[in-house]
Amino acid sequence: MDDVVIRSSRPEDMPTVADLRWRWSVDEGGAVPAVQGGAYRAAMVAFATAHPDSHRCVVAVRDGVVLGMAWLALTERPPTPDRPGRRLTGDVQTVYVHPDLRGGGVAGRLVTALLDVADELGVERTSVHSSVAGETLYRRLGFGDARLLLQRPPED
Template identity: 45%
Template sequence: MENIGIRPARHAELAAVAGLRWEWLVENGSEDLGEPDDFVRHFVAWAEENARTHHCTVAVRDDRVIGMAWLAVVQRVPTPRAPRRASGDLQCVYVVPEARDGGLGGRLLRAVLDEARELGLERVTVHSSSRAVPAYARSGFAQSPRLLQARITRG
């Protein structure tokens, strides 16, 4: 894995990151996605609008973005002992198929968790596919009997 860097995404790379998100959706069976160019424009605008709370880390090989991981930072209700609290949610981890199984996903996860530590986050959660659970476990994620979720249906 020579010539691969792991670092925060640059503004000029957001269109490439949008392309990775598109690839992930297609790879996972999404249909009727619309036009890729429309999605890229929307995605880049969204990333710019949410840059304070959504941090993108990329894997780059020879100036080509080949992987991404997003850290969504959520401010938490303060306590007397911790007036500034936050947690994170790991989102949209993706590595292009030809670069998988070489540890690149683990490098992305380590970079995001390092950033979470630097930001002083209390915890980082992730909603994983069953295929990716072992990779997250290797990076220190564990199941929690107290972390629950409710699915919100539209209608």
């Protein structure tokens, strides 16, 4: 898909990014929204505006239309005596490609762009909580199992 451009998101992209997330969660996933679409769009715009340093978004654009997204959440680590300037950790989140672009490598290009951002920022570890469908993509991009990376899910 040579006609698809991967780039950093811009503030004016956020309503469309919100619409993609809505499509993924509500239209395709069957989630019951807690708010109407306009309120959700406003919440996404507010979130992106409030978190430019901790959350980076890249988008896939074809013919001027945003049709894919991926986010990198960044967390600073406390300093240690041997590394007082300890670096960030990153978490790949909310990777979605519109059905019109699926199967053409766009998701891989989005995640690769996020990994480039992580590398530029000196992120020492990048993780992802993958879906079953996405596992092959992430493994192909160098993600692997970490024996001591544990999680505690919320109580049911």
